[in-house]
Amino acid sequence: MANLRNIPGIDEMLEQEEIKKLLSIYNRDFVLDKLRQAVDEKRQELLKSTEDREKQQLIYEVVEKLDNLIKLATTGTLQRVINGTGVVLHTNLGRAPLCTTAIKYMEEIAYNYNNLEMNMEAGLRGSRYHHVEDLLIELTGAQAALVVNNNAAAVMLGLSTLAKDKEVIVSRGQLIEIGGAFRIPDVMKQSGARLIEVGTTNKTYISDYENAISDETALLFSAHTSNYKIVGFSEEVSIEAMSSLGRAKGIPVLLDLGSGILTDLGNWGLRDEPTVQKSVESGADVITFSGDKLLGGPQAGIIIGKKEYIEAMKKNQLTRALRVDKLTIAALEGTLLEYLGGNPSESIPIIKMLTRSKEELAEKADNLYQVLSEEFMAHEKINKIQVVKTEDMVGGGAYPSYRIPGYGVEISYKNQLLEKVAKKMRLTNPALVCRRQEEKMLISVRTLLPGDERLIITVMKKALQ
Numbered sequence: 001m002a003n004l005r006n007i008p009g010i011d012e013m014l015e016q017e018e019i020k021k022l023l024s025i026y027n028r029d030f031v032l033d034k035l036r037q038a039v040d041e042k043r044q045e046l047l048k049s050t051e052d053r054e055k056q057q058l059i060y061e062v063v064e065k066l067d068n069l070i071k072l073a074t075t076g077t078l079q080r081v082i083n084g085t086g087v088v089l090h091t092n093l094g095r096a097p098l099c100t101t102a103i104k105y106m107e108e109i110a111y112n113y114n115n116l117e118m119n120m121e122a123g124l125r126g127s128r129y130h131h132v133e134d135l136l137i138e139l140t141g142a143q144a145a146l147v148v149n150n151n152a153a154a155v156m157l158g159l160s161t162l163a164k165d166k167e168v169i170v171s172r173g174q175l176i177e178i179g180g181a182f183r184i185p186d187v188m189k190q191s192g193a194r195l196i197e198v199g200t201t202n203k204t205y206i207s208d209y210e211n212a213i214s215d216e217t218a219l220l221f222s223a224h225t226s227n228y229k230i231v232g233f234s235e236e237v238s239i240e241a242m243s244s245l246g247r248a249k250g251i252p253v254l255l256d257l258g259s260g261i262l263t264d265l266g267n268w269g270l271r272d273e274p275t276v277q278k279s280v281e282s283g284a285d286v287i288t289f290s291g292d293k294l295l296g297g298p299q300a301g302i303i304i305g306k307k308e309y310i311e312a313m314k315k316n317q318l319t320r321a322l323r324v325d326k327l328t329i330a331a332l333e334g335t336l337l338e339y340l341g342g343n344p345s346e347s348i349p350i351i352k353m354l355t356r357s358k359e360e361l362a363e364k365a366d367n368l369y370q371v372l373s374e375e376f377m378a379h380e381k382i383n384k385i386q387v388v389k390t391e392d393m394v395g396g397g398a399y400p401s402y403r404i405p406g407y408g409v410e411i412s413y414k415n416q417l418l419e420k421v422a423k424k425m426r427l428t429n430p431a432l433v434c435r436r437q438e439e440k441m442l443i444s445v446r447t448l449l450p451g452d453e454r455l456i457i458t459v460m461k462k463a464l465q
């Protein structure tokens, strides 16, 4: 216990240059609090050891501890993650990374005052909903548009506005659950609409809708079954057929599109998802979709459709609770401007990821392989590093059965170290999340962003220590 004698006191520590530097960055109470904690932890450590320590050495160790404690306490819990999974819209990893235009626009609006709710021509109060509306109308061909917090909110608002205390007809094949506890029947209940189920899980005909229509029917509802697919003996009613039935009976049709894609990705093999424009042409009266799925923008719920219905939604009290903030509006406008005048397959990150050619991906995988093998091939914990073919996914509930051929780098570890290394990779900052395939680690290159390759080296070095 003799070594406790050399432990530095708080006043003594405060004289150290390193700590003076910390005091110029952080407030005094904060630094003192962490310093006491660092000295205390050091004391506990010394109590357990018999080794004698020099005062200078102990000062150095307390400074090191303090640095770590401060670093921990000044980092938020939300942090950068390198997506090596090959799942482009990974809901757990924040879905779509934004395009540069959106980020720059957001920054400008965040730094400054802005015209969020001011009509500059009249010099009077304006509406925040006015901002993205014209862009959405131009891009989709709809009559009107409204943006709320997310697509779940959009569906809720649509149901509450058009069908509260009334009946909504839905096919049994579309009573879906989306990740995060969004279940169509439960959303119906919440909105105050009464669900009328028709058809069966695998087959629903237009006559099923027709026979279910009564004086109480306010809406025909269709949900794009984006996260699962019924194959084989199945039949779904087209939006065209539902819309003409709706028109004949004077009942609107609401389509929950889920993903909402604006560019046709048919040339890249992604064919089953109807574009938003096509869905507007099919005659649905109201269409809702997410801002951060295949659109590649910020989290938002986009509602487009006939003017009378959108106007009614704007007046619903619920809209105030579901409203978007200025940063979302800026990010969404920035993204939509890229669709209008830019080149989305280059500038929108997720569209770029989905439209990369096989050759491009093979080359990227080869580059990653080169840097990784140069650094780690001879490492004692690593068995083998090699380029492999991968099966990537769209994610976000879109194209559930679809695997996009891609490339990646596979790493196998010695002594069943895979799980340990993968965990360490998840706990560094930035973290690396990748797939596991037959006891090997698989880093798919499709979802890597510029600069990620270099960071992977740093993360791996830390994880292999």
Ligand SMILES: *Cc1c(COP(=O)(O)O)cnc(C)c1O
Pocket: 150, 151, 152, 153, 155, 178, 182, 223, 224, 225, 226, 227, 256, 257, 258, 259, 289, 290, 291, 300, 301, 396, 397
């Ligand atoms: C993803 C999805 C939702 C929920 O959208 P969020 O923007 O995540 O709230 C609702 N309906 C469908 C069909 C979806 O695919």
